[in-house]
Structure formats: C-alpha cells, structure tokens
Amino acid sequence: MDRIIVKDLNTYFGNSHILRNINVTFPENNVTALIGPSGCGKSTFLRSINRMNDLISTFHHDGYIYIDNKDIYDSDVDVVELRKKVGMVFQKPNPFPKSIFENVAYGLRIHGYDDEDFIKERVIESLKASAIWDEVKDKLDQSAMGLSGGQQQRLCIARTIANNPEVILMDEPCSALDPISTLKIEDLMHELKKDYSIIIVTHNMQQASRVSDYTSFFLNGEIIESGKTEQIFVNPKEEKTEEYITGRFG
C-alpha cells in the first residue's frame, strides 16, 4: 500500500520555483532513496513532507501530499501531530544537552505523557529498536553529548521512534559519520522498515543501492525517474539517470 501520495506538487521560495510538478508515491514498509546532484531540491522535497518548510516565511506551494488519504497541507491539519507521525533525522546528529534518557523521553513529555512507567518502557523500547541499548543501558542518566557521533545519530533515531511515527525522513543521516557507524545505521534501516516507511536523501550511490527498495532521481527540481532501486541502477529508462548514476555529472 502507498503510505504517501504526492500529486502535482510545486514549491517556491518567494519567486524561485524550486520543485516542479512532482508526482510520486511512497510504499509503506519500504526504504525510498532520493538521489540527485546538489541543489536539485531533495531536501526541500523531504522537508515538504513534514511541513518543515513552513518555518521559512517565503515558502509556498501548490499541489498535494496525501498521507493516509489526507492532504497534509489542509487547513485543519495539526502540524505538531503531523511531525509526530512523520519524524525526521537530520544530517548532523542533534541531541539535546540533556541525559540520554531524557533525549528519548522528550517527545513523549511534550506530547503530554506523564506516566513515568510508561515513559520508561517506551524509552527502553525505542533505544532497543535503534540498536543502541547495549551501548547506553548503564549510563542513561549521562549527557547525550558524551556519545560518539554515530551513537548520537542512533539516539536521535530513538528519539524519533519514541513518538511512534509512521514515516521517518532521513536527510543524509550518515554524511557526518565514519564508515562503521554508517554501516550500523544502514543495518538499522533494514530493521526499521519492517515497522516504518523510510525516505532517505543520500549523495552516496552505494548507500542508496544498499539500503533502498525504491529510488527517485531528482534533477533541477523535477523527478526524472522513479522506480525499484535495482531497475534504476541496473537498467535506468532515462539517459539523464544513467549519466548521473554512472558518475558522468553531479
């Protein structure tokens, strides 16, 4: 089933027309990679899916993004609820200067949960699901800032998971990490897709082919081609896609 359906989406920052006539769907319980050269609009697109672009005053759009048959830009959509349903992990791990435990509990607390037993259970579950539990279980009250970059990124994934999202957006989540931490996050994505739909922006073609089931290739604000990752990489339909994945530009 398709978790997200994007129809005729155009986005603008002031007069700059950034995304052009985007039509694409994202199936549930799969990883989709967004690839394309720098500045082609991948992040803008990703940030449209949880309305992060709303924070930029010049942003406007037309078209639709349906999640569970509801346009997320409808005037009655609660953006806080939307961002709970559509979590996001950023390029640079961004833990709060709080304890490991409180980083994961944070989202639960701001959404009004106050049963400490429930919070504890959910924090532990989320840390386990993010493959970091064994590394932090004996120091949950220590500052998250003392963790390595790769551990911080898995903690940020745990923080997202604690909110019980349906979709996780990842904007180059490994670009600040060493190869071993990168592999840990990639392994984690294979586990997480059993429960969540994941959309990842990556510049790393090997990573896209390792982790994703589907791939969309962006160029100059348009999607040139979308399809199963294997098809895109082995047998692209569009010449531009082939040029990009074989490293002839970008």
Ligand SMILES: Nc1ncnc2c1ncn2[C@@H]1O[C@H](COP(=O)(O)OP(=O)(O)OP(=O)(O)O)[C@@H](O)[C@H]1O
């Ligand atoms: N806040 C903003 N105001 C105006 N223009 C912006 C803003 N953010 C991004 N843009 C422009 O939108 C276009 C797409 O940028 P975006 O960051 O989405 O590309 P990208 O494909 O994610 O690039 P990269 O791979 O380098 O991160 C670029 O031309 C960029 O300059």
